[in-house]
Amino acid sequence: MTVIVTGGAGFIGSNFIFYILKKHPDYRIICLDKLTYAGNLSTLKYVMDLPNFRFVKADICDREAVDKLFGEEKPDMVVNFAAESHVDRSIEDPEVFLRTNVIGTSVLMDACRKYGIIRYHQVSTDEVYGDLLLDRPEMFFTETTPIHTSSPYSASKASADLLVLAYHRTYGLPVTISRCSNNYGPYHFPEKLIPLMIANALNDKPLPVYGKGENVRDWLYVEDHCKAIDLIIHKGTVGEVYNIGGHNEMRNIDIVKLICRELNKPESLITYVTDRKGHDMRYAIDPTKIHNELGWLPETKFADGIKKTIDWYLNNRDWWEEIINGEYRNYYEKMYANR
Ligand code: NAD
Ligand code: DAU
Numbered sequence: 001m002t003v004i005v006t007g008g009a010g011f012i013g014s015n016f017i018f019y020i021l022k023k024h025p026d027y028r029i030i031c032l033d034k035l036t037y038a039g040n041l042s043t044l045k046y047v048m049d050l051p052n053f054r055f056v057k058a059d060i061c062d063r064e065a066v067d068k069l070f071g072e073e074k075p076d077m078v079v080n081f082a083a084e085s086h087v088d089r090s091i092e093d094p095e096v097f098l099r100t101n102v103i104g105t106s107v108l109m110d111a112c113r114k115y116g117i118i119r120y121h122q123v124s125t126d127e128v129y130g131d132l133l134l135d136r137p138e139m140f141f142t143e144t145t146p147i148h149t150s151s152p153y154s155a156s157k158a159s160a161d162l163l164v165l166a167y168h169r170t171y172g173l174p175v176t177i178s179r180c181s182n183n184y185g186p187y188h189f190p191e192k193l194i195p196l197m198i199a200n201a202l203n204d205k206p207l208p209v210y211g212k213g214e215n216v217r218d219w220l221y222v223e224d225h226c227k228a229i230d231l232i233i234h235k236g237t238v239g240e241v242y243n244i245g246g247h248n249e250m251r252n253i254d255i256v257k258l259i260c261r262e263l264n265k266p267e268s269l270i271t272y273v274t275d276r277k278g279h280d281m282r283y284a285i286d287p288t289k290i291h292n293e294l295g296w297l298p299e300t301k302f303a304d305g306i307k308k309t310i311d312w313y314l315n316n317r318d319w320w321e322e323i324i325n326g327e328y329r330n331y332y333e334k335m336y337a338n339r
Contacts, residue, residue, distance in 0.1 A: 002028040004075045006060055006108065007082030009039035011188045012123070012222055016081065019226040021047055028052045030073055032066075033082065034059045034100075037327060042319065043187050060104035063111075070111040077119045077233055080108055086191055087127075087153045088335060091277050094152035101156035102163065109167045109175075121233050122164045122177045126218070126245065127154035129179075131280035134216065140286035141179075143241045150278045161241075174238040178229055181245035181285045184305065185222035186312040190320050191331065193217075194306075197256050198313045199320055201265045208336055211275035213253030216282040220246045221300035221308075231294045245285025246298035255306075262310050273339040 003020065007013040008031030017029055029047075033039045035057055047053045054073075058065035060082045082104060084090065084097045105122065112120045129141040130148035147162075149155040167173040188195040197207050228244045236242060253270075260267050290296045300308075313320060324332070 001026075001077065002030070002073055002075045003077045003079060004030045004032055004069070004073065006032045006078070006080045007039070009033040009035055009041055009043055010081060010085070011038075012183055012225060013081035014043045014187050015185060015222045016079065016226045016229060017044070017047060017053075019223060020230060021050065021053065023230060025052075028054075030054045030056060030069070030075065032056050032058055032060065032069060036084075038085065038189050040187075040319075040323070060108055061099055063107050066107050066111045067114070070115045074115060075117065077121065078108060078112060078117060079121045079123065079229065079233060080105060081123045083123075083157070084153065087151045088191070088276060090151050090153035090156070094156075097152050097156040098159075102159045105160040106163055109164065109173060112173060113167070113171055118174060119233050119238070120164070120173055120175045121229065122160060122175065123229065124161050124177050124179045125154065125157050126179050126181045126243065126283050126285050127151070127280065128158040128161055130154075132282040132284055134214065134282055140284045141243060142286045143179075143243055143289055150280050165239075168239045176232050176236045176238065177241045178232055179241060179243050179285075180225050180228070181218035181220050181283055183222045183225050184219055185309050186316070187319070188222075188309075190324055190328065193252060194255065194259070194309065195313065195320065197259045198263070198310055199324055201259055201263045201269060202313070204265070204269065206271040207256050207260070207269045208271055208273045208339065209253055209256055210273060211279060212272065213251060213256065215252050215279060216249050216284070217252070218245045218284050219248045219250060219255075219302055220244065220298060221302075221305035224298040224300055227299070228290060228296045231296050232290070235294050237293070242290045242294070243285045243287055244290060244296070245287050247285075247287070248298075248302045249282070249284055250302070258306065259310070262307065273336070
C-alpha cells in the first residue's frame with residue numbers, strides 16, 4: 001500500500017506518519033508538504049531515512065508537481081492534512097486559506113481522478129459546524145448538524161468538505177471525511193493555545209487569554225485522532241463523514257490554570273486580552289457514529305495526555321525554541337503586542 005500524506009511536516013500529519021509507519025511497517029509513505037511556517041522538517045528526522053518513507057517538498061496547489069508525484073508513486077490512498085490551520089491568521093489574511101484549503105484540495109482530488117485511487121481522505125474539523133451555546137450542554141455536533149461557519153478558516157474547510165462530497169457524487173471518487181475536535185500533543189505549533197501557554201509559562205511571559213477565557217473546546221490527544229483516521233481509511237464507508245471527539249470539554253481558562261499548576265508557575269501570569277473576532281463559544285462532538293460503526297474510542301485521558309504533552313515540551317525545548325526565536329517573533333509581536 002502506498003499512501004501520500006500531505007501536510008505531514010505539521011502537527012497532526014507528522015503524528016499520523018509516526019503512527020502509520022509503526023502500525024503498517026510494510027506501507028510506503030510519501031509526505032508531500034510545502035514547508036510553510038507551520039511545517040518543520042526536523043519533526044520528521046526519525047523517519048526520514050526509512051527505506052519506505054519519502055519526503056517531497058511541494059505545494060498541493062501546484063498541479064504540475066502534484067501530477068508528477070502521482071505519476072511516479074501511483075498512490076493507493078491520499079490523506080490530506082495540508083492546510084492553513086490557524087483561525088487567528090485566517091482573520092488577518094484569508095486568501096491563502098482559500099488557496100491551500102480549497103484549491104489545494106481540488107488539485108489533489110483531480111490527480112486522484114486521473115491516476116485512480118482506492119481512497120481519498122479529507123482531514124476536516126468540527127469548526128465547520130460553527131459553535132454551540134454554553135447554556136445548552138445537552139447539544140453536540142453530529143454528522144448531520146448543518147454547516148454554519150464563523151471564521152475564514154472554518155469557511156475554507158467547509159468549502160473543501162463540500163467539494164470532496166461533490167467529487168464523490170459527480171465523479172464517483174472514493175472519499176471519506178473526518179471532522180475532529182481540538183487536538184493536543186507533541187509537535188503542536190506554539191501559536192495554538194496549549195503549546196503557546198506552555199512555552200510562555202516556561203519563559204515566565206504573560207499568558208494571553210482571549211476575552212474571559214470561558215470558551216469551551218473539546219480536547220483530544222493527537223494519537224487518538226490518528227487512530228481514528230487509520231480506522232476510517234481502512235474500514236470507513238466511502239462517501240461518509242465521521243465526527244471524532246472524546247467528550248472532553250474544557251474552558252480555556254481552566255486549561256491555562258492547569259498548565260500553571262503543572263509547571264509550578266503563578267496564575268498572576270494570566271493576562272486577559274481582547275477577544276478573537278467572531279470567537280466560537282463552544283465545540284462539542286458526538287462521536288457515536290465512529291464508535292458504533294468502527295469501534296473507535298479515545299484511549300488517552302486528558303489528565304494523562306496533558307502531562308505527557310507538558311513533559312514533551314520540557315524535553316524538546318530545542319524544537320519549539322527554534323520556532324519561537326525565528327519568524328514567529330514577528331507574528332507574536334503583531335498579534336499580541338497591543339492586544
Ligand atoms: P499545522 O498547521 O500544524 O500543519 C499544516 C501542515 O500543512 C504544515 O506542515 C504545512 O507546511 C503544510 N502545508 C500548508 N500549506 C500547504 C500547501 N499549500 N501545500 C503543502 N503543504 C502545505 O496543522 P495541523 O494542526 O496539524 O492540522 C492538520 C489538519 O487537521 C488541517 O487540515 C486542520 O484543518 C485539521 N484539524 C486540525 C485540528 C487541530 O486541533 N489542530 C483539529 C481538527 C482538524
Ligand atoms: O476544533 C478544531 C480546531 O481547533 C482546528 O480545526 C484548528 O485547526 C485548530 O487550530 C483549533 O482551533 P481553535 O481556534 O479552537 O484553537 P486555538 O488553539 O487557536 O484556540 C483555542 C482556544 O483558545 C480558542 O477559544 C481561542 C483561545 N486562545 C487561543 C490563543 C492562541 C486564547 O485564549 N489565547 C491564545 O493566545
